[in-house]
Amino acid sequence: MQTRTLFFSLCLAILTFQLSAQHSYSNQKNSQAKTVSYQNPSDIVDIAASNDQFSTLVAAVKAAGLVETLKSEGPFTVFAPVNAAFSKLPEGTVSTLLKPESKDKLTKILTYHVVAGEFFAKDIINAISSSGGAIELETVYGDKIVAKLVNGSVIITDETGGKITVTSTDVEASNGVIHVIDSVLMPQ
Numbered sequence: 001m002q003t004r005t006l007f008f009s010l011c012l013a014i015l016t017f018q019l020s021a022q023h024s025y026s027n028q029k030n031s032q033a034k035t036v037s038y039q040n041p042s043d044i045v046d047i048a049a050s051n052d053q054f055s056t057l058v059a060a061v062k063a064a065g066l067v068e069t070l071k072s073e074g075p076f077t078v079f080a081p082v083n084a085a086f087s088k089l090p091e092g093t094v095s096t097l098l099k100p101e102s103k104d105k106l107t108k109i110l111t112y113h114v115v116a117g118e119f120f121a122k123d124i125i126n127a128i129s130s131s132g133g134a135i136e137l138e139t140v141y142g143d144k145i146v147a148k149l150v151n152g153s154v155i156i157t158d159e160t161g162g163k164i165t166v167t168s169t170d171v172e173a174s175n176g177v178i179h180v181i182d183s184v185l186m187p188q
Contacts, residue, residue: 044070044078044173056086056094063098064107074175075118076140079156079166081184088183111141112158112187118176121169124154143187158185 045067048054057080061067070076086094097106115137124147127135134148146157154166164183171178 042173043175044074044076044178046071047171047173047178048080053082053084054080056083057081059098060086060094060106060110063100064103064110066107066110070114070175072175075116076176077115077117077119078176078178079113079115079164079181079185080178081113081181085181085183108141108187109184112139112143112145112185113181114140116140120177121154121166121179125149128154139187141187145185154179156181156185159188160186162186 042050045058045061048061049058061070070078096102097109124135128147128149134146137145137147139145143159145159148155148157154169156164156166158164162183162185164181164185166179167182168180171180
């Protein structure tokens with residue numbers, strides 16, 4: 001079980017779809033999330049920065065000083081919230097988190113979206129299936145998230161009880177893989 005926990009030290013948020021890259025969508029056998037593939041992938045930060053849907057995430061990564069980390073060799077698995085996910089947070093939360101005095105809290109939240117290693121959707125789904133329906137993943141921050149299959153979708157439960165849906169999977173980067181999520185994961 002410890003191997004699976006380390007295996008899925010997932011999440012930090014940054015991803016994006018490379019608009020100029022060729023892509024294809026296909027349904028996962030056991031997941032309703034879309035699979036996205038790119039030729040000639042860039043690193044996680046470059047992919048996120050190339051898509052306006054991740055502008056809030058990119059701003060947060062810059063404010064937290066995590067750009068160089070997420071451009072490093074990795075590999076990383078990132079659960080990346082889109083702008084609409086950040087807009088679900090209480091009013092003023094994002095602007096407060098982007099302030100220099102909130103850097104530690106912002107870093108905690110962002111590293112809660114990243115797992116060490118490269119784990120594609122099929123790896124996660126297989127681990128869930130072989131573990132009795134749920135897996136516990138350790139994030140780079142060190143806290144845990146739980147992934148389950150619910151009605152064909154991967155649902156992640158954070159430490160506050162929030163339920164987050166993976167909406168697109170397998171955005172390949174040169175230093176890992178990105179899975180798009182519909183809400184921001186929140187650590188304790």
